[in-house]
Amino acid sequence: MRYINKCFAKSFLIAFVMVSLSFLAGTNNRTFADYVGGDVSNGGSISGVIKMVGDVPSAKMLNVDKDQGTCGHDAIPSEALIVSHGSELKNAVVSITNISKGKKFSEGKVAIDQKGCIFVPHVTLIPKGQSLDLLNSDDIMHNLHSYSMKNTAFNEGVTGGNALSRIFEYPETIKITCDVHTWMTSWLIVQDNPYYSTSNETGAYKIDNVPAGDYTLQVWHESLGKTTKQVSVKAGENSVVNFDLEMKAQGKKRRRR
Amino acid sequence: MKEHEILHELGLKHPTENVAATRRAWIEAKLTDPRQFDEGKYKKPSDRLIMPNFRLTEDEVEALVTVLLGMREGEMPESYRFKTTEEQDSIYEGKRVVRKYNCTGCHQFSIDTLYLNDGIVLKGMVKLEEDESLFFQLWEDNDSFGRKAGETVQIETAQIKERVNAEGGDISSFIIDYHVEVEGRVPEEAKVFTPPVLYKEGKKVQSKWVFDFLEQPVGLRPWLDVRMPTFTLPAEEATSLTRYFSVLESEEYPYEFIKETKSGYIAKKEEECPGYLADARKLFESKDVNCASCHVRGSITPDGEPSEWAPDLSLAKERLKPDWIKRWLLDPQLIQPGTKMPKLFREGVFQDIFPGEPEEQAEAIKDLLMNLPDEMFVEDDAETDDE
Numbered sequence: 001m002r003y004i005n006k007c008f009a010k011s012f013l014i015a016f017v018m019v020s021l022s023f024l025a026g027t028n029n030r031t032f033a034d035y036v037g038g039d040v041s042n043g044g045s046i047s048g049v050i051k052m053v054g055d056v057p058s059a060k061m062l063n064v065d066k067d068q069g070t071c072g073h074d075a076i077p078s079e080a081l082i083v084s085h086g087s088e089l090k091n092a093v094v095s096i097t098n099i100s101k102g103k104k105f106s107e108g109k110v111a112i113d114q115k116g117c118i119f120v121p122h123v124t125l126i127p128k129g130q131s132l133d134l135l136n137s138d139d140i141m142h143n144l145h146s147y148s149m150k151n152t153a154f155n156e157g158v159t160g161g162n163a164l165s166r167i168f169e170y171p172e173t174i175k176i177t178c179d180v181h182t183w184m185t186s187w188l189i190v191q192d193n194p195y196y197s198t199s200n201e202t203g204a205y206k207i208d209n210v211p212a213g214d215y216t217l218q219v220w221h222e223s224l225g226k227t228t229k230q231v232s233v234k235a236g237e238n239s240v241v242n243f244d245l246e247m248k249a250q251g252k253k254r255r256r257r
Numbered sequence: 258m259k260e261h262e263i264l265h266e267l268g269l270k271h272p273t274e275n276v277a278a279t280r281r282a283w284i285e286a287k288l289t290d291p292r293q294f295d296e297g298k299y300k301k302p303s304d305r306l307i308m309p310n311f312r313l314t315e316d317e318v319e320a321l322v323t324v325l326l327g328m329r330e331g332e333m334p335e336s337y338r339f340k341t342t343e344e345q346d347s348i349y350e351g352k353r354v355v356r357k358y359n360c361t362g363c364h365q366f367s368i369d370t371l372y373l374n375d376g377i378v379l380k381g382m383v384k385l386e387e388d389e390s391l392f393f394q395l396w397e398d399n400d401s402f403g404r405k406a407g408e409t410v411q412i413e414t415a416q417i418k419e420r421v422n423a424e425g426g427d428i429s430s431f432i433i434d435y436h437v438e439v440e441g442r443v444p445e446e447a448k449v450f451t452p453p454v455l456y457k458e459g460k461k462v463q464s465k466w467v468f469d470f471l472e473q474p475v476g477l478r479p480w481l482d483v484r485m486p487t488f489t490l491p492a493e494e495a496t497s498l499t500r501y502f503s504v505l506e507s508e509e510y511p512y513e514f515i516k517e518t519k520s521g522y523i524a525k526k527e528e529e530c531p532g533y534l535a536d537a538r539k540l541f542e543s544k545d546v547n548c549a550s551c552h553v554r555g556s557i558t559p560d561g562e563p564s565e566w567a568p569d570l571s572l573a574k575e576r577l578k579p580d581w582i583k584r585w586l587l588d589p590q591l592i593q594p595g596t597k598m599p600k601l602f603r604e605g606v607f608q609d610i611f612p613g614e615p616e617e618q619a620e621a622i623k624d625l626l627m628n629l630p631d632e633m634f635v636e637d638d639a640e641t642d643d644e
Binding site for chain 2: 065066067080139140141143144145147148149150151152153154155156157159160162170175177179180182223
């Protein structure tokens with residue numbers, strides 16, 4: 001009962017009832033053909049290295065022009081394109097797009113933190129239906145603004161040291177920003193199966209426990225787009241699939257209503 | 258029985274009294290099958306009737322007959338005239354001005370409507386279309402559907418009986434394309450650069466402000482790259498548009514009593530709750546709400562690029578309706594999905610600054626905005642802004 005303001009005590013009960021009701025009204029979501037998780041015996045694996053081909057632009061620096069007490073005075077290197085000297089690409093997401101049965105989703109909390117006015121991690125993957133914690137470890141207010149097409153979008157201010165949690169119903173790639181600090185960007189990829197991996201600093205990724213079979217493997221990167229390859233996985237063996245991504249020429253996409 | 262009545266019942270024509278009825282019958286016959294009068298006659302090809310058969314439906318024939326019969330000299334009888342209410346007149350006139358200046362070229366005036374097979378009507382915007390379903394963001398609560406405004410729902414295409422698309426905002430897709438292609442933004446994010454949606458505008462802005470703005474537009478949204486032109490509207494047309502926005506939302510026009518700015522309003526609040534406005538200001542200025550972090554306040558501007566600033570809060574009391582401000586503060590996404598303004602007042606937050614429910618906190622900020630003291634929007638030379 002600590003929310004009561006001495007001047008408005010009467011409205012408390014009504015508001016409380018309304019909030020409870022809105023939770024009950026909840027969701028009546030329709031779900032389509034779901035992935036079935038179970039035990040995989042003698043599965044194979046897929047691994048490889050993702051590289052960027054063509055000219056690699058120099059890393060963009062993001063200007064920190066607000067709340068410098070918390071965010072610091074120095075420009076922050078953009079994480080939109082991180083390429084090693086050997087052209088290896090970080091933060092590319094590899095996933096199998098056509099699998100309906102296989103290993104179980106790994107359990108454990110998934111969280112995105114806002115720390116030092118940066119989203120950590122920059123790219124996050126989460127199984128659909130699982131709860132995501134959106135934290136704010138800074139001592140200032142950040143807002144969490146999601147740009148989603150399928151999942152309900154949100155934009156909520158989160159005060160220092162507090163958190164939000166959200167569940168995403170539909171597989172989708174969602175950009176999340178903080179509008180107070182416009183340099184802050186993060187990507188959330190909602191997956192409908194557990195076969196995914198994000199490339200590390202050396203561009204390497206690995207997907208394991210894949211039942212033998214033929215699959216479509218997709219790689220997505222926020223700055224270099226998407227591409228797919230076919231892969232055959234044999235029981236107990238590793239298939240190597242490398243990807244070379246390049247910067248797309250601008251002005252080709254056309255969006256129409 | 259008189260001669261002409263007998264003739265009428267037989268479908269024959271009395272030279273004078275049945276002329277209206279026969280003319281009607283003839284026009285109807287002609288429109289339904291224009292060349293039927295050639296049937297059974299011997300005519301040279303050059304003399305045959307040439308009017309094409311337009312295959313008009315019964316309703317279309319009826320409509321044309323009505324028009325043709327209505328073409329007569331002198332005034333139409335009063336009973337034939339379409340009578341409008343004052344509200345309807347305002348709406349027609351408003352729509353005329355909207356068309357004349359092509360307001361819909363930039364502004365979206367309505368939202369999408371989906372009529373589902375089971376009788377449910379959904380109001381909102383289609384966000385994404387796929388082969389067998391679409392994703393629809395509700396802009397209004399829907400009790401029969403069990404979902405709230407702001408939520409995105411998946412609807413199978415087979416469930417949709419009829420779809421009526423939003424009107425206006427023709428320029429938007431080009432602006433979105435630009436920000437997607439040149440700046441690499443996602444389309445959803447680029448929507449913020451499109452001209453403001455005017456759906457339910459009458460609920461939002463005070464009519465006097467609308468009139469002034471139409472006559473002399475001022476920059477409100479620093480991040481936009483397209484700007485409202487000066488149309489040099491004659492006063493009557495600016496009035497028509499202003500009235501249109503109000504009437505459409507059943508808002509009071511032209512005068513509306515705004516209690517928040519009148520003497521006694523704040524005094525009464527202060528009496529009930531000493532330090533009311535000061536506490537509201539603490540909430541406004543607290544680091545966790547910090548309205549001024551994004552919003553311009555008169556001559557005081559936030560840090561960062563001007564394109565990232567939010568609208569000037571010192572304009573709020575002249576421009577916005579208090580009820581709207583409160584609803585906006587409680588959940589901006591419900592009024593303008595996609596807006597950069599976050600929802601701040603959730604159950605249980607800011608209790609150490611302004612204890613109470615979100616409703617009460619939003620009410621306090623609304624009251625503060627409607628009574629913003631001078632020192633909150635005029636830069637004080639002595640003040641140092643740096644922290």
